[in-house]
Amino acid sequence: xxxxxxxxxxxxxxxxxxxxxxxxxxxxxxxxxxxxxxxxxxxxxxxxxxxxxxxxxxxxxxxxxxxxxxxxxxxxxxxxxxxxxxxxxxxxxxxxxxxxxxxxxxxxxxxxxxxxxxxxxxxxxxxxxxxxxxxxxxxxxxxxxxxxxxxxxxxxxxxxxxxxxxxxxxxxxxxxxxxxxxxxxxxxxxxxxxxxxxxxxxxxxxxxxxxxxxxxxxxxxxxxxxxxxxxxxxxxxxxxxxxxxxxxxxxxxxxxxxxxxxxxxxxxxxxxxxxxxxxxxxxxxxxxxxxxxxxxxxxxxxxxxxxxxxxxxxxxxxxxxxxxxxxxxxxxxxxxxxxxxxxxxxxxxxxxxxxxxxxxxxxxxxxxxxxxxxxxxxxxxxxxxxxxxxx
Numbered sequence: 037x038x039x040x041x042x043x044x045x046x047x048x049x050x051x052x053x054x055x056x057x058x059x060x061x062x063x064x065x066x067x068x069x070x071x072x073x074x075x076x077x078x079x080x081x082x083x084x085x086x087x088x089x090x091x092x093x094x095x096x097x098x099x100x101x102x103x104x105x106x107x108x109x110x111x112x113x114x115x116x117x118x119x120x121x122x123x124x125x126x127x128x129x130x131x132x133x134x135x136x137x138x139x140x141x142x143x144x145x146x147x148x149x150x151x152x153x154x155x156x157x158x159x160x161x162x163x164x165x166x167x168x169x170x171x172x173x174x175x176x177x178x179x180x181x182x183x184x185x186x187x188x189x190x191x192x193x194x195x196x197x198x199x200x201x202x203x204x205x206x207x208x209x210x211x212x213x214x215x216x217x218x219x220x221x222x223x224x225x226x227x228x229x230x231x232x233x234x235x236x237x238x239x240x241x242x243x244x245x246x247x248x249x250x251x252x253x254x255x256x257x258x259x260x261x262x263x264x265x266x267x268x269x270x271x272x273x274x275x276x277x278x279x280x281x282x283x284x285x286x287x288x289x290x291x292x293x294x295x296x297x298x299x300x301x302x303x304x305x306x307x308x309x310x311x312x313x314x315x316x317x318x319x320x321x322x323x324x325x326x327x328x329x330x331x332x333x334x335x336x337x338x339x340x341x342x343x344x345x346x347x348x349x350x351x352x353x354x355x356x357x358x359x360x361x362x363x364x365x366x367x368x369x370x371x372x373x374x375x376x377x378x379x380x381x382x383x384x385x386x387x388x389x390x391x392x393x394x395x396x397x398x399x400x401x402x403x404x405x406x407x408x409x410x411x412x413x414x415x416x417x418x419x420x421x422x423x424x425x426x427x
Contacts, residue, residue, distance in 0.1 A: 041109065044073045051083035056116050056135065063136050066173055067143065077146050078111045079139065085117035098138035100145040104153050112142040128205055133170055140166035181207040182214065189218030197222055201231060213242045220250035229254045236263045241272035248275065252282035260286040268294050273303050281309040284316035292319055299329050307333070308341030315348030323349050336361065336369050344376050355385065362396040370396070371405045378412040383423050390416050 046064055048057050060081055086095035102110035114135065122131040144162040148155050181203055188196045188203070197219075204215045216235055222228035232254070235247035248267050251260055264286040267279035280298050283291050295317075298310035311329070314322045323346065330342045340361045347354040358380070361373035374393055381389045393413050400406040 041076045042074055043076050044068055044071075045076060045078045046081065047078060048081045049083040052081050052116055053119055056119050056132075057081065059132050060135065060139070063139065063173060066176065067140075067169075070169070071143065071147070073146075074150065075106060076109050077143075078109065079142075080111060080113045082113055082115050083117050084115045087113045087115050097134075098142050100142040100149075102146070102149045102153065106150070106153055110146060110149060112139070112146070114138045114142070129174075129208060132206075133174060136170045136173060137166050140169040144169075177206075178208055178211065182211045185211050185215050185218065189215070189221070192221050192224075194225065197225055197228055201227070204231075209240045209242060212240070213246045216243055216246040216250055220253045223254050233259060233263055236267055241270075241275050244270065244272065245275045245278040248278050248282050248286070252285040256286045256288075261288050261291070265291060265294060268298065273306065276301070277303065277306050277309060280306055280313055282313075283310075284313040289317065289319065292317060292322065296322070296325055299325070304335040304338045305341075307335075308338040311338070311342040311345035312348070313345075315345030318349065320349060323351065336364055336366055337372065340364075340369055340373055340376070344380065347380060355380075359388075359392050362392060363399075367402050367405055370400070370402075371408050374405075374409045374412045378415050378419075381416055381419060386416060386420050386423065390420070 044064065044067070046060070048060075064079070086097060087099045088095055089099050090101065096115075098112065098114040100110065100112050115138075116135055119131060119135075122134065126134075141162045144165045145158060148158040148161070185200065185203055185207065188200050200215050200218065204212055207215070216232065219228045219232055229251070232247045232251045236244050236251070238244050238247065244267065248264060251263070254260065264279055264283055267275055268283070268291075270276050270279065276298070280295060283295060292314065295310045295314050299307050301307050301310070307329075311326055314326065326342055326346050326349070330339060330346070333339050333342060340358065343354040343357040343361075347358065358373055358376055361369050362377075364370050364373065374396060377389045377393060390413065393409055393416065397406055397409045397413065400409060
């Protein structure tokens, strides 16, 4: 067989959008590594909305044409004209996957034709195998994009920011959330702040929550105040939790009555983080409110955090209450108590923080909690050394 007639060739209409062409080039290059093409087949990527079949005159998204003999070359036509509308309606991931599915589907027909040029009933196999191919490719892309996001997130400059924002438009929600979290370090870039504010309205709760937490590292203003207040009333508990946690960094004092309201939320951590944010805001009028809430609170996870909030407001007697929770029956409460002690440490209490965490480590039975406490202790040891250097 003439080697010049082997392989997979692709032709693009001039009107095909650049991003569609680029994505198809990447997909087809990957296909070339997975499939062999002993007889040359040409794929025409068309700007049409639909393709008209030669025999039935039906309008379809893609079509495979082949002669009844292996002596002649087959070809495939794929429509991409509805890309912009589909992108708006279904999002990037589903839109580009649909185009890939059309390409893969017709290539399965090509494989069927190689075995039997007169075979006509391979739709079920083509549907199944096309989905398998596209799933495998999207998994490959997910890993590729995830690694790239991690690499770019470690380089804080304008180029990396631009690449991360472009990548966000193409990746899945998991990688998208990673990108949003990484932007917490891009505090010198207004474009990053604007993007994060936009993502507090994302349809995915994980991304909304990550956006509000990343924003907490940026300088607060009226806009951050507004978006945080909105997120306090989000339908997603996790978003509300992150919003009350970040409220002290993103909001002005008008958030206080909203945080007081959140002290009655059904989620124990939302109640607890609300108390900590109230403590960080430093309004002494909230001391009586927190002490009253503490009296009726039943959950130790919340009691711990209310005590942290009160300590932040100058109620020094709550330090010993926080220490007490190092002995809680709850693994999560013990873990949190250790972290809060390291976070609240200063030159006046650092020695007792170190002593109490050391004692807790000796008695701790959970490897997870012990390892976390050891990290807190290492932080305190380093902090103590830094304090000595400053003297």
